[in-house]
Amino acid sequence: MSKTINLTLKVWRQKGPDVKGKLETYQADGISTDMSFLEMIDVINEKLTRDGKDPIAFDHDCREGICGMCGCVVNGRAHGPEKGTTLCQLHMRHFSNGDTVVIEPWRSRAFKVIKDLVVDRSAFDKVIQAGGYVSVNTGGAPDANAIPIPQVIAETAMDAAACIGCGACVASCPNASAMLFVSAKVSQLSLLPQGKPEAAKRALAMVRKMDEMGFGNCTNEAECEAECPKEISISHIARMNREFLKAGLFSSEK
Amino acid sequence: MNWFTNTFGTSIGKKLMMSCTGLAFCGFLAVHLAGNLTLYGGADLFNAYAEHLHSLGPLLTVAEFGMLAFACIHILSALVLYLENLKARPTRYAVNKNAGGRTIGSSTMPYTGLILIGFITLHLINFHFVDKTDRTIFEIVSAALSNPGLALAYVAAMIVAAIHVSHGFWSAFQTLGANHPKYMPIIKKAGLIFSLLIAVGFGFIPVYFSIIS
Numbered sequence: 001m002s003k004t005i006n007l008t009l010k011v012w013r014q015k016g017p018d019v020k021g022k023l024e025t026y027q028a029d030g031i032s033t034d035m036s037f038l039e040m041i042d043v044i045n046e047k048l049t050r051d052g053k054d055p056i057a058f059d060h061d062c063r064e065g066i067c068g069m070c071g072c073v074v075n076g077r078a079h080g081p082e083k084g085t086t087l088c089q090l091h092m093r094h095f096s097n098g099d100t101v102v103i104e105p106w107r108s109r110a111f112k113v114i115k116d117l118v119v120d121r122s123a124f125d126k127v128i129q130a131g132g133y134v135s136v137n138t139g140g141a142p143d144a145n146a147i148p149i150p151q152v153i154a155e156t157a158m159d160a161a162a163c164i165g166c167g168a169c170v171a172s173c174p175n176a177s178a179m180l181f182v183s184a185k186v187s188q189l190s191l192l193p194q195g196k197p198e199a200a201k202r203a204l205a206m207v208r209k210m211d212e213m214g215f216g217n218c219t220n221e222a223e224c225e226a227e228c229p230k231e232i233s234i235s236h237i238a239r240m241n242r243e244f245l246k247a248g249l250f251s252s253e254k
Numbered sequence: 255m256n257w258f259t260n261t262f263g264t265s266i267g268k269k270l271m272m273s274c275t276g277l278a279f280c281g282f283l284a285v286h287l288a289g290n291l292t293l294y295g296g297a298d299l300f301n302a303y304a305e306h307l308h309s310l311g312p313l314l315t316v317a318e319f320g321m322l323a324f325a326c327i328h329i330l331s332a333l334v335l336y337l338e339n340l341k342a343r344p345t346r347y348a349v350n351k352n353a354g355g356r357t358i359g360s361s362t363m364p365y366t367g368l369i370l371i372g373f374i375t376l377h378l379i380n381f382h383f384v385d386k387t388d389r390t391i392f393e394i395v396s397a398a399l400s401n402p403g404l405a406l407a408y409v410a411a412m413i414v415a416a417i418h419v420s421h422g423f424w425s426a427f428q429t430l431g432a433n434h435p436k437y438m439p440i441i442k443k444a445g446l447i448f449s450l451l452i453a454v455g456f457g458f459i460p461v462y463f464s465i466i467s
Contacts (some may be wrong), residue, residue: 073349075346075349075351076351077351078349088321102349104347106346107343107346108342109341109342110342125255125284130367159344172353174339174361175342175343175370176339176342176343177265202277204260204261207265208264210265214341215265215342216341217265217269217342218265218429219337219360220424220425220428220429221356221357222356223352223355223356224355225355227355234428235433235435235438237433238428238429238431239267241269241270241431242431244264245261245430245431248257248264249261254256254260
C-alpha cells in the first residue's frame, strides 16, 4: 500500500557561481513514499514550472545508483541518511509526515556551485588526468590469465574501483578532503600488476594535484567511509599514504 | 622545489610529520608515566629517580631540545593543516550531522591540542622552571598538588590528554600507512587502553596528593 506524506523542504537556491545563494522553503505535499528522493524533487519542479518559477537545478543521470552524477547533502548527511545509498536510490519511505528536509549542495572550495544543487566536480577529473591511468601500448590482446593475480588482490582492487566519483567523501569530510576518492584510484591501480610500473609517479602526481585543487587535509575522521555510497574503506587511504611515502622517500621519482 | 619539500610539503607529508612527532610524544608519555609511578614509592624513591634522570647530564638536555623541536613541528604542522582545512570549505553547511565516523577525540583534536599547550606551559612553570635550591622535587610536587585548584586543573588536563591520544594514536598508524586487517583492530584497542592509562595513571597522582595532604 502506497502512502503519502507532507514535507517542508528548505532548498539551497543560487542563480550562478558568483551569486549569493540562500535556503528557500517549499511545501511538498502528497509525496508518495514509493518515490525516490529525486522523483520528489521532480514533483516540486513540475509545480514550480507550472507556476512560472525557475525549477531547482540538480545533477542526476542513471538514477540506478551507479553513475555518480547525483548527490546532495540532505539534513547534514551526504546522499541522505541511508548507508551505502546514492541520493537517487534513497526512497521517501525513510521520511515521516511533517519532516523538515534541508537540501544543500556539496560544500567545498574545489567544488564550485554552478546553480542551486549542481556543483562543478571537474577537480576530480584533473586529479584523474594527473595519474589515474595506466600507459599500455596497443597491440594484440594478451592471453587471459597470462598475468596471475591472487583472488584477494583482485577483490580489494575491485572494492576500490567501485568508486563512482560522486564526491560524497569530500562533501561529508569535516575538512572537505578528497583523500577517499584519490586513494580509491591510487589503491586500485597500485594493487594490480598493470599499475605497478607507474605506481610511484602516479602517487606523487595525484596527491600533488589533489592539494593544488584546493581540497582539505585528511584528519582520519572516517566520515567519508561512513557516507560513501559504495562503502569504500579508509584502508585505501592508508595504502595511498604508503604508496606516497614509498614514492616520495624511496623511489627515484621527484 | 626539490624532492624533500615536494614530499613533506604535501598534505600527506605534513600529516606524516604530525604522526611521527605524535608517536614520539606517546613514547614520551609512556616513559613519563613509568617515572611518575615512583611517586607512590614515597619521597626517597621519587627523589632518587629524579636524581638519576638528572645524572644523564648533556643527554637529558639533548632530549629536552629534541622534544621542543618535535613540539614545534607538531604544533606548526597542526596550525597549517587546521587553517588549510578551514579554507577548504568557505561556505559551511546549514545542517551538520555525523555519519558515525567521528569520535569525541577526532572532532576535538585542535581544541584539546590547544589546551595541552597551555597545560604543558603551566606544568613546566610548576616543576621545571622552579627554584629547586632548598627543596627536593618531591616537596615541590607535594606542595603544588595539595593545592585543590591546581590538582583539579591537572586531573582535567589529563582527561583532555587522554581524549587527544584516543584519536591520535591509531590515526598516526593510519597516516603512516599501517592499516592492516589483522593489526588495525589491535592498534585501535591499544590506543584506547593507552589513553585510559594516561587518564588514570597521571590523573590519579593529584588525587593521591590531595588525600595524603
